[in-house]
Amino acid sequence: MGAPPDASHVFYRKLNRSLPLIVRGEGVYLYDDAGKRYLDACGGAMVASVGHGVRDIADAIASQAAKVAYINGTMFTNEPVERLADALVRLSPAGIEKAYFLSSGSEAVEAALKLARQYHVERGEPERRIVIARTPGYHGNTLLALSASARPHYRQLFDPWLVDVRMIDAPYPYRAGDGDRSPAMTGDALEAAIVAAGPNTVAAFIAEPIGGSSTGAAVPPASYYARVREICDRYGVLFIADEVLCGVGRTGKFFALEHFTDARGAAITPDIITLGKGLNGGYVPLSAMLARQSLFDAMKKSKLGGLMHAQTYSQHPVAAAAGLATLRYIQEHELVERAARLGPRLLSQLGALMDVGDGAALVGDVRGIGLLAGVELVADRASKRPFERGLKVVERLMDAALARGLIVWPNTGHADGTNGDLVLIAPPLVVSESQIDELAVLLRDSLADVARDIAALRS
Ligand SMILES: Cc1ncc(COP(=O)(O)O)c(C=O)c1O
Numbered sequence: 001m002g003a004p005p006d007a008s009h010v011f012y013r014k015l016n017r018s019l020p021l022i023v024r025g026e027g028v029y030l031y032d033d034a035g036k037r038y039l040d041a042c043g044g045a046m047v048a049s050v051g052h053g054v055r056d057i058a059d060a061i062a063s064q065a066a067k068v069a070y071i072n073g074t075m076f077t078n079e080p081v082e083r084l085a086d087a088l089v090r091l092s093p094a095g096i097e098k099a100y101f102l103s104s105g106s107e108a109v110e111a112a113l114k115l116a117r118q119y120h121v122e123r124g125e126p127e128r129r130i131v132i133a134r135t136p137g138y139h140g141n142t143l144l145a146l147s148a149s150a151r152p153h154y155r156q157l158f159d160p161w162l163v164d165v166r167m168i169d170a171p172y173p174y175r176a177g178d179g180d181r182s183p184a185m186t187g188d189a190l191e192a193a194i195v196a197a198g199p200n201t202v203a204a205f206i207a208e209p210i211g212g213s214s215t216g217a218a219v220p221p222a223s224y225y226a227r228v229r230e231i232c233d234r235y236g237v238l239f240i241a242d243e244v245l246c247g248v249g250r251t252g253k254f255f256a257l258e259h260f261t262d263a264r265g266a267a268i269t270p271d272i273i274t275l276g277k278g279l280n281g282g283y284v285p286l287s288a289m290l291a292r293q294s295l296f297d298a299m300k301k302s303k304l305g306g307l308m309h310a311q312t313y314s315q316h317p318v319a320a321a322a323g324l325a326t327l328r329y330i331q332e333h334e335l336v337e338r339a340a341r342l343g344p345r346l347l348s349q350l351g352a353l354m355d356v357g358d359g360a361a362l363v364g365d366v367r368g369i370g371l372l373a374g375v376e377l378v379a380d381r382a383s384k385r386p387f388e389r390g391l392k393v394v395e396r397l398m399d400a401a402l403a404r405g406l407i408v409w410p411n412t413g414h415a416d417g418t419n420g421d422l423v424l425i426a427p428p429l430v431v432s433e434s435q436i437d438e439l440a441v442l443l444r445d446s447l448a449d450v451a452r453d454i455a456a457l458r459s
Contacts (some may be wrong), residue, residue, distance in 0.1 A: 003110060020402075025052025028428050028435050030407070038402070041442045042409035044424050045244050046212070046372070049278030050329045051428035056281045059326035064318045068310035070292045073315035080320035087327055088290060091254050093269040097293040101286065101320055103313050105276030106140025109206070110243065110285035110310045112272045115146055115205035115295055116238045118305075118308055122297045125236075128203040131163075133360050134170035136370040136414040137213035138241050139206060148206055150214070152417050170211065171220035172231045175415065187227030191235075199235040204271075209256040212245035213411040216374025216422040217367055227266045228344055232271075241270035244287065245372075248278035249330055249429055252340030252370030259369065272297060278429075281326045282325075286319040335429040339370040345433060346373055349440035350425060354381075359447025362393070362454075371429055375443070376414075377421040386415035391457070393450060394421035400449035408441035 004018045014017060014216065018028040018178065020032040028051055030038045040048060050057065064080060085099035102108050113131060120128035124457070135150030146155060147162040155162060169184035176182045183189040194202050209225065211218035232239040246256035255260055260268055276287035299307045299371055313319070330336060350366045350373050364378030377394060378386045394410040401408050414420040429440065 004025055010176065012232040022393040027051040027053070030432050031216065031309060036405060038155040038407050039442060039450055040407045040428065040438055041401075041433065041443070042424055043278070043428050044282060044406055044407075045251065045277065045409060046218040046424065046426040047277045047282040048428045049123060049248060050326055050333075050335065051430040052292060052442075054281070054283075054329060055280065056329060057322055057325040057408070060306035060321045061318055067317075069318055071317065072312070074310075078317040078320070080317050080324055081315045084320045084323045084327070087324065087442050088275070088288060092290055093255070093257070093267045093362070095269040095292050096273060098291045098292045098296045100289045100291070100307070100309075101264040101315050101323075101410065102289065102311055103275065103287060103316070103319065104140070105242075106142040106145040107149065107311060108244065108274040108276055108289045109139045109145040109240075109242060110142055110304050111307070112240045112242075112274050112291075113148065113204060113206070113291045113307050115272060115289065115307055116240065118302070118304075119238065119295050119298045120203050122302050123365075125200065127201050127281075128236075130197045130202045131165045131204045132190065132197070132202060133165050133167055134162065134207055136172065136211075137167075137170055137208060138212060138214045139208075140244075150417075152303060152413060160337075160447065166193050166197055170207075171224055172211070172215045172218045172414075173221075174367065185221050185224070186222050190228060191231045194231065194235045194237060198299050199237075202237045203242050204238040205232055206240040206242055208242045208246060209275055210246040210251055210259070210369060210372065211374070213409060213422075213424050214414055216376055216411060216414065217369065217372045217425055218368050218374065219259070219367065222260060223263075225257060229262070229268050229270075237318055238271040239271045240274065242274045244276035246273050247275045248271070249336035250278055250370055250372050250426060252336065252343050254336055279326065280319065280322040281329075281428075282324065282346040283322040284319050284321050285313075286316070288323075292304040293316070332428070333430065336364070339429050342431065342433065343368070343370040344373060346425065346427075346436050349436055350375055351441065353444055353447060357444040357448050359444065359449070359451040362447055362451055368425070371427060373429065375423050375425065377423075384415075389413075391420050393454070394423060396450045397421070397423060400453075401442065403449075404442050404446055406439065406445075406446060408443065 024031045029075045133148040139148045170191040273290040280286040363377040409424040
């Protein structure tokens with residue numbers, strides 16, 4: 001097993017635990033140096049879309065690194081980025097014509113927000129600076145992306161450095177007070193926030209089309225994004241769809257926004273889309289910002305010569321080669337269709353956790369779409385009362401699951417900013433039916449471990 005934090009020179013991300021040393025991965029499984037097997041039920045951080053250890057992708061990376069590993073995106077272009085941009089634009093809703101590649105989801109969000117701001121300035125509306133985002137919601141950890149993220153415990157220390165982003169309630173069916181009629185669920189909350197801010201001061205609205213870790217795979221009402229599009233159009237506000245977590249097939253469509261249409265059944269086109277995580281299955285860091293032609297045209301006319309965002313590793317050939325190989329793998333193995341087909345099995349197996357096993361009473365709700373599911377834990381199912389944060393229920397569940405060889409993704413704070421425990425289940429899209437069943441059994445047993453822990457604490 002891996003070293004405790006003090007025995008290593010690595011500045012670990014978690015300093016209160018010893019991290020197992022992973023030496024190998026294959027499909028949905030990871031193996032540590034002691035030979036223990038883990039079922040990766042969340043693809044690391046909803047990243048490992050095509051599974052671990054895919055030879056084709058490793059080969060594509062090696063081959064591109066041997067040809068040319070790095071060029072600077074201000075001086076040259078390269079074949080993998082050209083081809084990946086073509087492929088993503090082909091998959092995108094009509095109107096999206098350009099792709100800008102970066103390394104992380106946070107960077108893609110930073111670039112998207114800067115593009116939105118620069119677009120308005122270039123068009124002679126410099127007063128448009130306000131961004132509207134949703135709570136719960138998450139868009140990354142660099143300071144602009146963090147400003148748009150409703151994660152009090154991430155923000156607290158850095159609050160003096162964060163910019164003014166106005167928050168509206170996210171559509172979160174499980175906790176929506178008035179159900180479908182609440183302003184958060186209809187989209188009215190967005191219009192009210194734009195009007196309150198002063199419509200000509202608002203630059204952009206950013207939202208995860210289907211909830212990621214923050215709302216645990218919550219799916220907004222069918223009419224929500226048509227209304228968002230209509231409101232944004234009415235007030236000249238750009239709509240940024242953050243598909244970093246839910247994009248690239250995770251929900252059973254390539255883009256999660258494809259689950260939503262307008263009243264005539266037409267697709268909804270955002271102004272900017274961000275992608276990351278599953279885009280290259282985690283093989284090397286890669287994210288993308290996709291934009292409408294009109295935004296690109298405004299940058300082209302700019303006296304500044306383009307978008308004012310500069311990162312050494314943008315348009316990286318090896319990262320793009322990994323992205324291309326991942327897309328090819330997803331298409332050849334029909335993994336988007338597979339996510340749509342296996343989603344109901346995942347949801348029904350997880351749904352059974354509410355009824356079966358000694359930990360059933362901890363499960364308040366199970367929801368999701370495709371191979372993205374959330375299991376929300378509550379102290380009382382009838383009232384939906386969350387556990388008090390001090391009990392660290394989701395951390396206990398994560399530890400119990402790890403001990404049993406199951407990896408799940410935790411989230412906290414979604415119920416009221418502080419309390420709230422849920423796990424996100426997002427296995428690699430190559431997961432089989434029997435692996436879904438295995439995952440559900442491991443989670444059921446881990447929940448029972450936690451229920452026993454909590455009972456012991458209370459006795
Ligand atoms: C929706 C969403 N956007 C952006 C990000 C930030 O991505 P990264 O951690 O790669 O910077 C995340 C990360 O979890 C995310 O879930």
